[in-house]
Amino acid sequence: MSLPVQPSPTILLPELPPKTLVGIDLITFTSTAKFHGIRDLPSGWHFLYTGTTESFSLRSGAWFYIGDINTIGYRYNESALVPHKVKNDQNNGPEIYIWKWSSDTESLTSLKDDSDADCQEAMRHKANLSAIWQSGGLFRYRSRVSKSMVANAEAAKDGEPAQLEYDEESEESGRKDWRRLTDRISPEILTRMIGNPNYDVDGHPRWMVTSASTANRDADHIPGLDPQKVGEDGVPETTGEQEREFGFLPIDLKHTWREGAIGRERTEAAQDRSWALGDLMDRFSRYKHPYTGEIVSDQELGEAHVLGELQFTFLMVLTMMNYSCLQQWKRLLELVLTSRAAIVDKEGFMSEFVALLLRQLKRCDDVEGGLFEMDGDDGGAFLRDLLKKFRRFVYQAVEEDKASLVQKELAKLESWVKGEYDWELTHETIVKRGMIQLEDGEEVEIDMDDNDEDEETGEYAPMIVDSEEATL
Incomplete structure (x- = not known):
């Protein structure tokens, strides 16, 4: 007699049509008739998205967290916490998410706790979980797809989920990459950028994004056409171009000096954007203390907003090919990499920023058609020029025995782009x-x-x- 199956953190996707594009974190695959969800989800942030086709279709996805999300950002701000609606999964079993396919919006929607019908349906799916597991209807979570996994998937019979091989060393490396690409994301940052989350029958929050979501500054406004209405799930009531607006950090690269600045101060602030970077961080570093009620400033919180947004925007380009996120990612790069004084004054932040940029560049080929070609960037000329100037700033600081941490991370980045793109960042070697x-x-x-x-x-x-x- 076989032992009963002990479910792990799982996301069930009932009624998902076959041949639907499904993405979870850094991998994508096409669903089959017997595919019912993903099991063995590790703790931490995840992003699940779908599309009716592999390309040229609207993609919809959502961020969710496996584990105790109420501890994320707690030391910063009680208002940053997700309301304590999440049930204690430790006592009630593993975390089970149920996202049902909606043919109206062609996206996944969560079952609601204020609907008796949804609550009953959720109980029915959970009761049937072990049977689905044993029948092989659940895809085991993977952080990356190896060549052997691709070959195995292609050899799978039609209508059956592919049994993908497990490479422990490769898998752990992929999970480490994903954690490093999301370790600065928090409920507060997602809520600021996307809006309040919606909750499922168990109180689990999720933040919805689509490939058409945009910030107002990046949107094409056509006179006479009103923005499309968005439903409670963050999904448009009918499919279309307009989605909920992103609440990105306000970056104005044409005005990077303080109010009232004139003459030399204004000129220097236009060339060295450190003041604008510091001011942006200061504005998002203040929070209300959960016990005393006083307004407190924490510089690390301001830094986390910049790094977290850099992570979010890049991953939304990587997975959703979102144009507005690409523009904000480039604005963040230009602001930080032209902040000369910050190389010394904010050395820890700048070194972490450079290290994160290198991790992101290593995933650029995952974007369909290439990240730099997506915006007509001529092979990454925009970033290459920024890095040349940034390198000169760093080594000028190094000559003064400063910015050693930034220099260390920049050396790794410089070596990688030289080998991968043949970029020469040494300014002196360029013939003018x-x-x-x-x-x-x-x-x-x-x-x-x-x-x-x-x-x-x-x-x-x-x-x-x-x-x-x-x-x-």
Whole structure:
């Protein structure tokens, strides 16, 4: 007689149509008729999403947490906590999520605790969990797909879930990568960016995102067309382009100085955006103390908002190909990598930022068509130019015996982009001017325009303006 199955943290996906694109964290696969969900979910953050096709279709997904989510961010702010609606899964068994397919919105929706019908349906699915498990209808969680797993999946019979091989060493490495890509995300950060979560029958929160979600600054507004209404699940009432608005960090790269700044102070703040970075962190570092009620400032909280948003936006590009998240990811990169004084003043933050950027770049090929090609970035020219300037700033600080932590992480990044993209970040090795020979033998002198800003030439050259004209 076989021993009864002891379920682990599981997400059930009843009524999911076959051949639906399913993604969980860093892997994707196509569902089969006998696929009913994913088991053995490890603790921590997860992002599950679906699409009706592998490409050119609206993708919908949601963030959720396995484990005690009420402890995340607790030392910061009681308002950052998810309301204590989550039942004690330790006493009631493993965490079981049930997301049912909605043919109306072509997305997954959670069963509600305020619906008797949903509560009864949830009890029925849980009661049948062991039978589904034993029948092989649950996909074992994987953090990455190896070549052997792909071959095994392709050899699987139609209508049966593929039995994917388990490589312990590769699996642990993949899980470590995912944890490092999400370790700064918190309920507070998700709520700020996406809005309040919705809850299932057991009080588990989830934050909904779609590939069409956007920030207002990145949206194309057409006069006469109102934004589409969004339902309680964060899913549009009818499929379309407009979704709930992202609440990103307010970054204005054209105004990076304090109010009232004039002259040299304003010029320096435009070239070194450290003041703007520090001001942004300060605004999001304040919270109400849960016991005393006083307003407290914690610099680490401000740093966490920047790092957490960098993680979120990158992963939404990676999984959902979300255009607005790509734009915010680039704005964050430009703000931080042009903050010269922060290399020394915020050395810990800057070194963590560079390390995170390297981990993200190692996953860029996961984006369909390539991350840099998605926005017409000409092979990553935008980031390459930023890194060249940032490297020069770092090594100028190193000459003063400062910023050693940043230098260490930058060396790893520089080595990787050199081997992967053949990017040369050493500014001195770049020829700025020179002679080239044309096909007819004529020699002409060329000048690289992208050095104008550094050398204050061309359109960046200083101008002498008459003070009387300037006041007109």
